[in-house]
Amino acid sequence: MRRAYFKNNWIAAALVLPQLLIIFVFFYWPTSQAVFWSLTFEQPWGGGNDWAGLHHFRELLSDSLYWQSVRVSLVYAAGTTVLGMGLALILALFVDRQLRGYRQYRVGMIWPYAVAAPAIGLAFRYIFNPTAGVMAYVNQVWDGIWDPILTGWHAMAMIVIAGAWKNIAYNFIFFLAGLQSIPRSLIEASAMDGSGVMRRMRDIQLPLLTPTFFFILVINITDSFTDSFGIVDTMTNGGPARATNLMVYKIYVDGFEGQNYSSAAAQSVILMVLVILLTFVQFRYIERRVHYS
Incomplete structure (x- = not known):
């Protein structure tokens, strides 16, 4: 494989500079501002x-609510x-087996992304509304069994299901790609030796999917901490009784509604450090179990 060499360094700099500017403007500069605000008493209206x-x-x-x-x-x-x-893994396994209608399922599973x-x-x-949605029929059979407006763990279950549904399509794409990258000769040879579907999945497919598992695990955990605001804001507003007041939503409430910019900036720094630590732990300890060959 031949390497590309630039006779003039300015060509390489011109190609790299736009990406560096984007990273600086949208990541390093906001991060530095958040760290600075977290160490000062920032005035709501300037000054x-x-x-x-x-x-x-x-x-x-020292705050129990935090x-x-x-x-x-x-x-x-x-x-x-x-x-x-x-759920994404189960759906990908069904589509990979090419059961009847698998092409339609494959397209349909990608759309929610x-x-x-x-x-x-x-x-x-609307689906989980206890009086007007689908769960209203459940409440008609078992009166008051579902009420996310007043019951905290009901509200948490509701946003967990919504958040998981949001990620299923993304996870499905990578799981299906990982399954289809496994040589069919291995699956066919195992089938000829008498291995059943579950045995082939346990001994061949799942071990070869560990790099995909690890990648999706890191992405999903990071996404759950940083990209959950829209779901909480439209479904529960952090309630009831702060039962769904996630860290990212608390940053919004304290910063934009409470106008306590310094506290919100400090929370942003803590959230960033927490995500970095979780990612480090995953790379330090979980990646050991990943087999890339």
Whole structure:
């Protein structure tokens, strides 16, 4: 394989510069501003700021309501990741077997990926509405069994299902691609040796899917912490009794509604550090079980 060499360095710089500018403008500059605001008392309407040091971080780490939002976020992340990955894997296995109508299922499973999170939230808000949606029929049979407006774990289950549904299409694409990259000769040889469908899945397909599992795991956990605002905002507004007040939604409430920009910036920094730590743990300990060949 021949490498490309640039006789003039300015050509390489011109190709790299646009990407570097985008990263700087949309990542490094906002991050540096958030860190600066978290260390100062930022005025809501401008007018300068005073140095605060670690005051906002100490205040947050001693606040029981903030720790509640951390616990709620961890529950949401675990629920959406397990449910989204599990259902996507099952659907990908069915499509990979090329059962009747698998082409239509394959196309249909990809479409939900194009739906925005607020639209998903509105749809599931109607579906799980205890008086007007699908769950209203359940409440007619078992009176009051479902009420996410007053019951916290009902509301959490509702946003977990909506968040998992949002990720299923994305996970499905990668699981199906991973399954179809497995040489068919391995599957056929195992079938000729008398291995059943479940045995082939356990001994051949799942071990060879570990790189895909690892990639999707990292993406899903990161997404659950950073891209859940639209679902919570349209479905529960963080309620009832802060049962669904995820970290990313609390940042919005404190910063935009409470106009406490410094506290919201400190929460953003903590959220960023938490996501980095979770990603580090996954690469440090889980990747050991991944086999790339």
